[in-house]
Amino acid sequence: xxxxxxxxxxxxxxxxxxxxxCGSKEREGVIGxxxxxxxxxxxxxxxxxxxxxxxxxxNAISLAVExxxxxxxxxxxxxxxxxxxxxxxxxxxxxxxxxxFLGLYSACSTxxxxxxxxxxxxxxxxxxxxxxxxxxxxASAERQYRYPLELGCTRPPQSQWTVxxxxxxxxxxxxxxxxxxxxxxxxxxxxxxxxxxxMGAAMAPAAADTLxxxxxxxxxxxxxxxxxxxxxxxxxxxxxxxDLMWEKGYDIxxxxxxxxxxxxxxxxxxFQGGSGAGCSAVVMNSYIFTxxxxxxxxxxxxAATGALLSTVSSGQGESIPCISHAVELLSLSNGNxxxx
Amino acid sequence: xxxxxxxxxxxxxxxxxxxxxCGSKEREGVIGxxxxxxxxxxxxxxxxxxxxxxxxxxNAISLAVExxxxxxxxxxxxxxxxxxxxxxxxxxxxxxxxxxFLGLYSACSTxxxxxxxxxxxxxxxxxxxxxxxxxxxxASAERQYRYPLELGCTRPPQSQWTVxxxxxxxxxxxxxxxxxxxxxxxxxxxxxxxxxxxMGAAMAPAAADTLxxxxxxxxxxxxxxxxxxxxxxxxxxxxxxxDLMWEKGYDIxxxxxxxxxxxxxxxxxxFQGGSGAGCSAVVMNSYIFTxxxxxxxxxxxxAATGALLSTVSSGQGESIPCISHAVELLSLSNGNxxxx
Numbered sequence: 001x002x003x004x005x006x007x008x009x010x011x012x013x014x015x016x017x018x019x020x021x022c023g024s025k026e027r028e029g030v031i032g033x034x035x036x037x038x039x040x041x042x043x044x045x046x047x048x049x050x051x052x053x054x055x056x057x058x059n060a061i062s063l064a065v066e067x068x069x070x071x072x073x074x075x076x077x078x079x080x081x082x083x084x085x086x087x088x089x090x091x092x093x094x095x096x097x098x099x100x101f102l103g104l105y106s107a108c109s110t111x112x113x114x115x116x117x118x119x120x121x122x123x124x125x126x127x128x129x130x131x132x133x134x135x136x137x138x139a140s141a142e143r144q145y146r147y148p149l150e151l152g153c154t155r156p157p158q159s160q161w162t163v164x165x166x167x168x169x170x171x172x173x174x175x176x177x178x179x180x181x182x183x184x185x186x187x188x189x190x191x192x193x194x195x196x197x198x199m200g201a202a203m204a205p206a207a208a209d210t211l212x213x214x215x216x217x218x219x220x221x222x223x224x225x226x227x228x229x230x231x232x233x234x235x236x237x238x239x240x241x242x243d244l245m246w247e248k249g250y251d252i253x254x255x256x257x258x259x260x261x262x263x264x265x266x267x268x269x270x271f272q273g274g275s276g277a278g279c280s281a282v283v284m285n286s287y288i289f290t291x292x293x294x295x296x297x298x299x300x301x302x303a304a305t306g307a308l309l310s311t312v313s314s315g316q317g318e319s320i321p322c323i324s325h326a327v328e329l330l331s332l333s334n335g336n337x338x339x340x
Numbered sequence: 341x342x343x344x345x346x347x348x349x350x351x352x353x354x355x356x357x358x359x360x361x362c363g364s365k366e367r368e369g370v371i372g373x374x375x376x377x378x379x380x381x382x383x384x385x386x387x388x389x390x391x392x393x394x395x396x397x398x399n400a401i402s403l404a405v406e407x408x409x410x411x412x413x414x415x416x417x418x419x420x421x422x423x424x425x426x427x428x429x430x431x432x433x434x435x436x437x438x439x440x441f442l443g444l445y446s447a448c449s450t451x452x453x454x455x456x457x458x459x460x461x462x463x464x465x466x467x468x469x470x471x472x473x474x475x476x477x478x479a480s481a482e483r484q485y486r487y488p489l490e491l492g493c494t495r496p497p498q499s500q501w502t503v504x505x506x507x508x509x510x511x512x513x514x515x516x517x518x519x520x521x522x523x524x525x526x527x528x529x530x531x532x533x534x535x536x537x538x539m540g541a542a543m544a545p546a547a548a549d550t551l552x553x554x555x556x557x558x559x560x561x562x563x564x565x566x567x568x569x570x571x572x573x574x575x576x577x578x579x580x581x582x583d584l585m586w587e588k589g590y591d592i593x594x595x596x597x598x599x600x601x602x603x604x605x606x607x608x609x610x611f612q613g614g615s616g617a618g619c620s621a622v623v624m625n626s627y628i629f630t631x632x633x634x635x636x637x638x639x640x641x642x643a644a645t646g647a648l649l650s651t652v653s654s655g656q657g658e659s660i661p662c663i664s665h666a667v668e669l670l671s672l673s674n675g676n677x678x679x680x
Contacts, residue, residue, distance in 0.1 A: 001464070001465040001466055002416070002465070002466050002467065005416075005417075005440050007466045047656075048656055050652055050653070050656065051656070076342070076345075076525075077345075077525050081443075081445060083426075084650065084652070085425040085426070085650045085651070085652060086423075086425070086445065086447065086648065086649065086650035086653075087445045087648075088648070088649070088650045088652065088653045091528060091648035091661050091663075092648075092653065092658070092661060094527075094528040094661070094663075095528045095530050095661045097528075098527065099527065100345050100525030100526060100527050101525075101526065101527060101528050101663060102444075102446070102453060102457070102525065102665075103421075103444060103445040103446045103453070103648070103663075104442075104443060104444055104445065105421060105426065105427045105443040105444065105445040106442070106443045107426065113442060113443070117442070117457065120460065120461055120464055120466050121460055121464070123464055123466070124341070124460055124461070124463055124464020124465065124466065125341040125342070125464065126341055126342050126347045126460050126463070126464065127342060144652075185416075185417050185440030185441075185442070186440055186441065187434075187438065187439065187440050187441060188431060188434040188435045188437075188441050190435050308426065308427075308428070308431035308432075308443070309426065309428070310424065310425045310426035310428045311425070312390055312424070312425060312428065312484075313390070313426075313428045313432065316387075316388055316390065316391070318432070321431050321432060321434070321435045323431075323434075323441060323443075325442075
C-alpha cells in the first residue's frame with residue numbers, strides 16, 4: 001500500500017461532493033461560472049477580512065456536505081488549514097460544526113495535504129466521510145504577510161495575487177464519481193530563494209521533486225495524465241517547473257496547467273497570476289472536479305505547492321523552504337461529457 | 341476500526357523511541373533528569389529565539405530516530421507543527437531531513453494530533469515508521485503572542501509559562517514496548533472565554549468533551565487508567581476539568597495529572613504552571629514514556645489540549661476556540677520496573 005513516498009489507496013476513496021466560493025476578482029475568470037457562490041463584495045457582510053475569509057470557508061464546507069446529501073452527523077472529521085497565523089479561519093470554521101477537526105498547515109499545498117490525509121484515513125478504515133477544505137483572502141493575506149492595503153505599495157513583476165476564495169470537498173469511502181488512486185508525500189525543498197515576492201521560483205523545485213518521485217513510485221509517465229495540475233506556481237514558476245522536469249527527462253509541457261495561471265486572465269507583464277491556499281482549492285473544487293465529474297478529464301495529477309516561510313523567518317534572513325503534496329485522481333464517469 | 345469519534349488501531353502501533361530536549365527552567369523540575377538534553381542557555385548557541393526553538397525540535401527528532409536504531413531513510417514521514425506563525429520551527433526542522441513532512445497545527449495539542457495521525461497511517465498500512473514531534477520556546481512565544489520580554493510586563497495570576505523544549509517520538513508498526521491502542525478525535529469547543537491569560541479555563545471544556553467521548557466510545561472508565569494525562573491545563577484548568585468531569589459522572593481526580601502542573605515546581609500563588617506545545621511533548625517523551633517503558637505505568641490516556649486563538653482573533657474580540665485530541669497508550673513491558 002506504500003511504495004517510496006507514495007501511498008496507494010486500494011479501496012479508491014471518492015470525491016463525493018465539492019463546493020467553492022470565490023471573490024469578485026476571481027469570478028471574472030474561467031472559474032466564475034463554476035463556483036457555487038461568487039461574491040460581489042469581498043467583505044461578505046462581515047466586519048473584518050479575517051471574518052470574511054472564515055465565513056467563506058465555513059460556507060464552502062456546509063455547501064459541500066449538503067451537496068453530498070449528508071448532514072454534519074455523517075462527517076467523521078474535517079481536515080483543514082489556511083494561511084492566517086494559527087490557522088484561525090479553519091479553527092473558527094470548525095467551531096461552526098459538531099464534527100471533529102484536524103488542523104493542518106501546509107501553506108498553499110493545504111488542499112492536497114488535506115485530501116491525502118482524508119484518503120489515508122478512509123483507506124485505513126478509520127473514516128467514511130471526511131471534509132478536506134481550505135481558503136484564503138487577498139486582503140487578510142496582504143495585511144499579514146506584506147503591507148497594509150492603505151499604503152498602496154507597488155507590486156514587483158514577479159509577484160502573485162492571493163486568491164479570495166475557499167473550496168471544500170467531501171471524500172467518501174464509496175460514493176462519488178472521482179476516485180483518489182494514490183498520493184505522494186511532499187518533502188521540504190529549499191534552493192535558497194529568499195525573494196518573498198517570487199514564490200513561484202521558490203516552490204518550483206518542490207513541485208518537481210514530488211512529481212518525479214510520483215512518476216518513479218507509480219511507474220507512470222506525464223503522458224498518462226489528461227492534466228498535471230499545480231497549485232499556484234504562477235506563470236514564471238510554471239516555466240521553471242517545466243524546465244526542471246525537462247532536465248530530468250520528463251516533458252510535462254503538453255498537459256501541465258497551474259491553478260494560479262488559469263484563475264485570472266493573466267497579462268504576464270502585469271503579474272504572475274493567483275496564489276494562496278484558496279487558489280487551488282477554488283479551481284479544483286469548481287472547474288476541475290466539474291469537468292472530471294462530466295468525464296471530460298479522465299486522469300488528473302494534482303500537486304499543490306506551499307511556501308513555508310513566515311514574516312519572521314524572512315526578516316531573520318532565511319530562505320524559503322517549500323513543499324508539494326500530490327494526489328492522483330481518476331474520473332469514474334462514463335466520459336460522455338454529460339454531467340452525472 | 342472506528343466507533344463514534346475514536347479510531348481503534350488493531351495492529352497496535354508502537355512507540356519505538358523518543359527523545360526530549362528542555363530549557364534551563366524546565367530542567368530544574370521533575371523531568372530534568374529524564375530529558376536527553378537540558379540547556380544551560382536557552383539560546384542553544386543560535387542568534388534568535390526562533391532558531392533555538394527550531395534547533396531543539398530538529399535535534400529531538402534526530403535523537404529519537406537514532407535511539408530507535410534507525411536512519412533517516414527508514415522514516416516514512418514526519419508529522420509536526422508548533423506555535424510560531426506558519427509553524428516555522430517544524431517546517432525549517434523538516435528541511436534538515438530527507439524524509440517527507442506533513443505540517444500540522446493544533447496549538448498545544450499538536451503532540452497528540454501527530455501521534456494520532458501517525459498511528460492511523462501505520463494502522464492503515466501506509467507507513468512503517470513515523471516521527472511525531474513538536475516544541476515551543478518561552479521567549480519566541482512571548483514575543484509573538486504577548487509582549488517583548490524587554491518590557492518586563494507583569495503576569496496575571498491565572499497565566500501559564502510557555503515551556504522551552506521539544507519532544508519527538510518514532511511510532512513504528514511493530515517495534516517498541518508502548519502500544520497505541522486507540523485515539524479520540526477532538527472537536528472545537530468554545531465556551532466564550534476570551535481572557536488570553538486564562539488558557540486553562542478556555543481549554544478545560546475541550547478536554548472534558550474529548551475524555552467523555554473517549555470513555556463512551558471505548559466503554560472504559562477513568563479507573564481503568566494508571567494515569568489520565570492532560571497537556572497544559574495548568575493548576576486552575578485542571579481543577580475546572582475535574583469539576584466538569586465530575587458533573588458528568590466521571591471521577592478523574594484519583595489519577596489525573598497535567599503536564600503543565602508537573603513540569604515546574606509550581607507555587608500556585610505565583611502562576612498556573614507550564615503551557616505551550618513543548619509542555620506535553622517534553623513530559624511525554626521523557627518522564628512518562630520512560631516510566632511506561634519500565635512498566636511502572638501500564639495504561640495511560642494522553643489528552644493534550646490546544647487553544648486555537650491568534651493575536652488577531654483576540655484583537656477582533658473573538659473568544660478562544662479549543663480542542664483536545666486523545667491517545668490511549670499501553671505499556672507492553674513486563675512491569676518489573678526495570679528499564680527494558
